[in-house]
Amino acid sequence: MTPFPNSLWSATAAPLASSPPLTEDLRTPVCIVGAGFAGLSTALHLAEAGTDCIVLDARQPGWGASGRNGGQVIPGLKHDPAALMARFGEKAGTRLARFSGDAPALLFDLVARHAIDCDLYTGGWIQPAHAPEGLETLRRRRAQWRSFTDEIVELDHAETARLVGSDHYVGAMLDRRGGSVQPLSLSRGLARAAVKLGIRLFGDTPALSLSRRDGTWEVETPAARVRADSVVVATNGYTDDLIPALRRSLVPVYSFQVATRPLSPNLAATILPDGHPASDTRRLLWYFRKDGQDRLIMGGRGFAKDSLDADDTRALQRAVQALYPQLGEVDFAYHWGGRVAMTADHLPHVHAPEPGLYAGVGFNGRGVAMATATGSILAHLAAGGEPEAQPLPVTALTPIAFHAFHAPAVQALAGYYRWRDDRECKRSRSGSSAR
Numbered sequence: 001m002t003p004f005p006n007s008l009w010s011a012t013a014a015p016l017a018s019s020p021p022l023t024e025d026l027r028t029p030v031c032i033v034g035a036g037f038a039g040l041s042t043a044l045h046l047a048e049a050g051t052d053c054i055v056l057d058a059r060q061p062g063w064g065a066s067g068r069n070g071g072q073v074i075p076g077l078k079h080d081p082a083a084l085m086a087r088f089g090e091k092a093g094t095r096l097a098r099f100s101g102d103a104p105a106l107l108f109d110l111v112a113r114h115a116i117d118c119d120l121y122t123g124g125w126i127q128p129a130h131a132p133e134g135l136e137t138l139r140r141r142r143a144q145w146r147s148f149t150d151e152i153v154e155l156d157h158a159e160t161a162r163l164v165g166s167d168h169y170v171g172a173m174l175d176r177r178g179g180s181v182q183p184l185s186l187s188r189g190l191a192r193a194a195v196k197l198g199i200r201l202f203g204d205t206p207a208l209s210l211s212r213r214d215g216t217w218e219v220e221t222p223a224a225r226v227r228a229d230s231v232v233v234a235t236n237g238y239t240d241d242l243i244p245a246l247r248r249s250l251v252p253v254y255s256f257q258v259a260t261r262p263l264s265p266n267l268a269a270t271i272l273p274d275g276h277p278a279s280d281t282r283r284l285l286w287y288f289r290k291d292g293q294d295r296l297i298m299g300g301r302g303f304a305k306d307s308l309d310a311d312d313t314r315a316l317q318r319a320v321q322a323l324y325p326q327l328g329e330v331d332f333a334y335h336w337g338g339r340v341a342m343t344a345d346h347l348p349h350v351h352a353p354e355p356g357l358y359a360g361v362g363f364n365g366r367g368v369a370m371a372t373a374t375g376s377i378l379a380h381l382a383a384g385g386e387p388e389a390q391p392l393p394v395t396a397l398t399p400i401a402f403h404a405f406h407a408p409a410v411q412a413l414a415g416y417y418r419w420r421d422d423r424e425c426k427r428s429r430s431g432s433s434a435r
C-alpha cells in the first residue's frame with residue numbers, strides 16, 4: 001500500500017483498513033476516480049440516493065490534499081458574492097454564493113448523518129487582518145454577505161487579540177458558519193460510511209485511460225477494466241493526464257504545515273482560547289489552529305515540491321514567533337505539505353466535457369467544505385441530473401494558455417506577494433498605515 005505522508009493527521013487519525021486494488025473487470029452505474037472529499041462525498045450522495053458506484057484511487061482514500069490540509073471549514077469562495085454575480089449573472093451568482101456559504105452546513109450534516117468521528121468543531125472561523133488593507137477587504141466582504149447571513153461579525157483589535165491570543169492583527173471577521181475537522185479522520189470517516197452503504201473502494205488503482213464505446217465508458221486500470229454509464233473525475237491537485245485538458249486547466253501549487261507537540265495547559269490557554277481556526281488576509285496567507293490535543297498547527301504557502309526538510313520550516317517558525325512569542329523557539333514534531341489546485345479564475349469548476357463524463361476540481365485551497373459540497377452536485381449529474389439546475393455552474397473545460405509556464409510564474413508572483421504583505425504589515429506596525 002502507498003504510505004501516507006508523515007503528518008500530524010496520519011499520526012492521529014483512526015486507521016482505515018487499506019482498500020484493496022481492483023483485480024477483476026467490473027460493471028457499475030458510476031465509476032468515481034479520486035477518493036478525496038469530492039470523490040467520497042459523491043459516492044456517499046449517490047449511495048444515499050440508491051445509486052451504486054465504485055471509487056478508484058491511485059493511492060488510498062484521503063492520501064491527497066483531503067488527508068493533509070489545515071482542516072479549516074471555511075464558508076464561501078475566494079471571490080465574494082458581488083464578483084460571483086458579475087461573473088455568472090445575478091441569479092446564478094446568488095445561487096453559487098448561497099451554496100458556498102452553506103457548504104460548511106452540508107459538511108456538518110454529512111458528519112452527523114454518518115456519525116463520523118473527526119474532531120468536529122462548529123464554533124466558527126476567524127479571518128484576521130494583517131494590515132488596514134486587509135481590514136478594508138473584510139469590511140467589503142461582510143457588507144456583501146449581509147443579505148445572505150447574519151453569522152458574520154466584525155471583531156475589533158481587542159476582541160481579535162483575545163480570540164487569536166495575539167495582538168499581531170489589526171482586527172478580524174468571525175464567520176460563525178465555519179469550523180474545523182481532523183481532515184484525514186473526515187476522509188476515512190466518509191470512506192467508512194460509503195463502504196457501510198455498500199460502495200466498493202479500490203486503492204492503489206490508478207485510472208490509466210478513459211474511452212467511450214456504444215454509450216458505455218471504459219476505465220482502464222493496471223489489472224482490470226471498469227465499464228460504467230458515468231465517470232466522475234475528482235482528482236484536483238493530483239490530476240494527471242487521464243483527461244489532458246483537465247490537467248492543463250489547473251496549476252498545482254504547494255502549501256505546507258508544521259505542528260508542535262501538545263502545549264502545556266497554561267500555554268494552550270493563551271492561544272486561540274475558544275478553539276477557532278484562523279486564516280489571515282495576507283496574499284500568501286498564514287493559517288493556524290490547535291488540534292484536539294492542543295498542538296499548534298501553522299500553515300503557509302510552500303515550495304514547489306511535495307516533501308519537505310526540517311530546514312524548509314523556517315518561514316513558519318518565524319510566523320509562529322511573530323504571533324506567539326511566548327512559545328520561544330519551537331521544535332516542530334511534524335512538517336508536511338500537499339498540492340492545492342488553482343484555476344485561472346480562482347473558482348472551483350464542474351465540467352461535463354462529454355456525455356456521462358464529469359469532473360469537479362479547482363478548489364483553490366478552499367476545498368474542505370467546498371469539495372465535500374461539490375460531491376452533492378457531481379452525484380446529481382452522474383445520476384442524470386440537469387446541468388442547468390446545479391448551484392455550481394457547469395462550465396466548459398478550458399485549458400490555461402501557455403500552461404507549462406504557469407507554475408514558475410506563480411512561484412515568482414509568490415515572492416512579490418510576500419514582499420507586499422511584509423511591507424503592509426511593517427507600515428501598519430509602525431503606525432504609518434499604507435494609505
Ligand SMILES: Cc1cc2nc3c(=O)[nH]c(=O)nc-3n(C[C@H](O)[C@H](O)[C@H](O)COP(=O)(O)OP(=O)(O)OC[C@H]3O[C@@H](n4cnc5c(N)ncnc54)[C@H](O)[C@@H]3O)c2cc1C
Nearest residue numbers: 034036037038058064065066069070072207338366367368
Ligand atoms: C497543505 C494544504 C492545506 C489546506 N488547507 C485547507 C483548509 O484548511 N481549508 C480548506 O478548505 N482547504 C484546504 N486545502 C485544500 C483542500 O485540502 C482541497 O481543496 C481538498 O482536499 C480537495 O479534495 P479533492 O477530493 O478534490 O482532492 P484530493 O483530496 O487531492 O484527492 C484527489 C485524489 O485523486 C487521486 N488520483 C489522482 N489521479 C488519479 C488517477 N488517475 N486514478 C485514480 N486516482 C487518482 C489521488 O491519489 C488523490 O487521493 C488545503 C490543501 C493543502 C494541500
